Amino acid sequence: MLSFPLKKALPFLLLFLALALLSLHFRVFAMDEYTYMNAADALERQDPALILEGESGRFYVFPQMVAWLLPFLGDVELAGKLLNLVLYALTVVLSYFFTKNLLGEEAAYWSALFFASNPFVFFLSTRVLTEPLFLALLVLSVGLLERTVRTPSSVNFALFGAASALLVFTRFIGLYVFLIALLYLWNKRKLGLIFSLPAAVGISTFLLLLALFVLVLPSSGNAVERIVNFVAAQVNVRQGDLSLPDQIPSYLLLLPFTLAFAFPWVLPYLRKPHDLLSPSLALLSLAVFGIVLSMELYGMFNFRLFRYLVPAIPFLCILAAHSIVGAKGTRPHLPFLKRFSWNPLAAATVLLNALLGLVLVLGVYTQYEKHVAYAEAGSFVAANCPGSIFSNVPAVAIHYAKRPVSYFTDSAPISETCVLKSSYDAWKFDPYFPEENYRLLYDQRGISIYART
Secondary structure: OOOOOHHHHHHHHHHHHHHHHHHHOOOOOHHHHHHHHHHHHHHHHHOOOHOOHHHOOOOOOOHHHHHHHHHHHOOHHHHHHHHHHHHHHHHHHHHHHHHHHHHHHHHHHHHHHHHHHHHHHHHHOOOOOOOHHHHHHHHHHHHHHHHHHOOOOOHHHHHHHHHHHOOOHHOHHHHHHHHHHHHHHHHHOOOOHHHHHHHHHHHHHHHHHHHHHHHHOOOOOOHHHHHHHHHHHHHOOOOOOOOOOOOOOOOOHHHHHHHHHHHHHHHHHHHHOOOOOHHHHHHHHHHHHHHHHHHHHHHHOOOOOHHHHHHHHHHHHHHHHHHHHHHHHHOOOHHHHHHHHHHHHHHHHHHHHHHHHHHHHHHHHHOOHHHHHHHHHHHHHHHOOOEEEEEEEEEEEHHOOOOOEEEEOOOOOOOEEEEEEOOOOOOOHHHHHHHHHEEEEEEEEEEEEEEEE
């Protein structure tokens, strides 16, 4: 029977309360957040014009969920934040039960707390981004993978296929769940399951759901063509398109953290994969390995973002919890480890994580100049520009103005009623901007707004 230890979960509940209060208080967003909120508005209003042409191939599981909440909450910012808070809590619970099934209740408790307090998870759960949904679906998919390999029934394969389809359409890179599955099947000497009838049911479920998602994608044009164009665009982004600190030049920054928990299990796996590694630890280590490897390969063709490695964190937290619980029952020839008090160390780690998370959240929401500038300028546009708008940050203008925004000139002079110009983003329109025909309305924090005279 499923039972979550509510009495022992007080630290998590306090973290969740702090996260909720912080998240709902601030209304400052990054560019990707505007994209997802605009997509949710477009879905709810059935107005494809609110989705930028270059963004029409993005996947819509998260924006669709936000759109479903809009009739009840009426505010896309509030809906997105509340949804991610719920998904954050759901992932903590999923992580607890997944770990309990693999390693026992004590490891489950600590892994859930490590995950709940992780600064990167803590921070991303306050944003209107896809990470909280992706994390929930990834933990669910890997949990279903373990159950499917242990009990290879048609129902289990179908559930794994359905969860994987939702994962992939939340973020395309979720395809690495199949790399994890292949490595785990190889470790378990069960690769033959791929050719079984239950596996065919799972593959069919996955493909049918993908086809359904493609067919219901909003906006005009050929849905398959949009998907192909989106995937093709992933290998055409120039390395300099993003600027620090958004862009991290190498995933090596996370390598020590990854190896600290995964290496003790990965090393024997590489030497004697079928004899020296337990199935549970194999799955966790392979999940970390598969995610990091996939993102390194992706980074060879595209930009690298530190948050792309966040999906490895739930599995690293489980490995860390296993290390603490395992150290208590260590072998007699290492008695100093057994005598060491591990619970206070684990609790201190949770507290430090939470404090770092609070600093990260408060710092970005209150000190990140670009995001604060977007919010202030967007509100000004909504209040003072009732006509047509041109901008080099159209997603911001669309969100606040709730109408389509021009963002290319086709070599013709700019003639819109208002022009929103951001110095944080590329502005290549000086030859087409007749500034003498406009007067300056707003000039704050690196963003200028002009009105046609």
